[in-house]
Amino acid sequence: MNKLVERFLSYIAIDTQSDDESSQCPSTPGQIILGQKLKDELLTMGLCDVSLDENGYLMARLPANIEGAPAIGFISHMDTALDETATNVKAQIIENYSGGEIQLGQSGEKLSPAQYPFLTDLIGHDLITTDGTTLLGADDKAGIAEIFTALSYLIEHPQIPHGDICVGITPDEEIGRGANRFDVKKFGAQWAYTIDGGKVGELEYENFNAASATIICHGVSVHPGTAKDTLVNAMNIAAQFQLMMPQDETPETTEGREGFYHLTTIKPGIARSELHYILRDFEKDGMARRKAFMKKQVEALNKRLSKGHVEVVITDSYANMAEQITPHPHIVEIAKQAMHEVGIEPLITPIRGGTDGARLSYMGLPCPNIFTGGYNFHGIHECISINSMRQAVDVIVKIAQLTAQSTHKQRTIG
Known part of the structure; x- marks a missing residue:
């Protein structure tokens, strides 16, 4: 899991802030730079059908190791929000957080439980914060790091059954364009999950x-x-x-x-x-x-x-993706079971916002949203728990496993 943190820190070092004034796709060159880095990483891992198109959409596939399981997908976005700068991000790691205020570098900014009560739930966790001058980029580079780490784990543990695992990394989600040129047919999944939520346990299939x-x-x-x-x-x-x-x-x-x-x-x-x-x-x-x-x-x-x-x-x-997802309850049930099996209580909440998954659901790819473990997205007080990131990896792996196992069981009974 050290690789998880290493990945995340390397991703946030690249400025991928999107630009709503640009008509280009992707809207900023940094997204192509990160996309190429991610493409090389997927090729090194040995995934198939790895492609990065001229618009910054990255796709790949981890081949199934069991027959008959449906192809499922995991999706994150590479751009960061416009609210604060993402240039020269300098993260700091707080090991075994003991409570109280966290000074953010030398900026004079701080994270305080008085302002952010969730910090009391993270006592004992290892935290990654900003230095108080930029956003962190956990939204959604944490999701990318978690997906890639889960892929690596599945590759290293071939005894875990799984169907085809499709990976999609989109540009310009923060300016509402992430699904604009997403090729659902090329992606190849029957359904997918965006890894783009907040606190541990979040499982969302309804949005504004x-x-x-x-x-x-x-x-x-x-x-x-x-x-x-x-x-x-x-x-x-x-x-x-x-x-x-x-x-x-x-x-x-x-x-x-x-x-x-x-x-x-x-x-x-x-x-x-x-x-x-x-x-x-x-x-x-x-x-x-x-x-x-x-x-x-x-x-x-x-x-x-x-x-x-x-x-x-x-x-x-x-539009509200619930309309497209509720006819397929197994998609949500598998994610809920995965969380239960790794010791997490699912938090079914409506998203007071939207994800790529909202639009993708209306494009024929039902796509609920799952937590990353991050907090305070879009600002200089953004932070994420490494412990929670590890739990997100566990959930991704378990979803892949349960999808294959449930399919195999149904086929055997039939």
């Missing part, structure tokens, strides 16, 4: 329905010296619109199965200002209501304005 809304505020720009009765400041219009949005339906005021509206970015200007929102709801009807509400608010503001006007553009992002 997601959409984005751009509010475009049109004003009139003239010289301020002659602006009387002529200038219309689009930023003032934008401010009025934001004040019309419900303040108790935002990410910071909701939890569980509650949806929200989230103002993510503002592009200000006198003649034109834009407000960019994301809309989230677990129910189709709830999402329809949210879209209708945005349109209604635009209409209401336009009626109030004597000058200038507002328009809205709404785009669907992804």
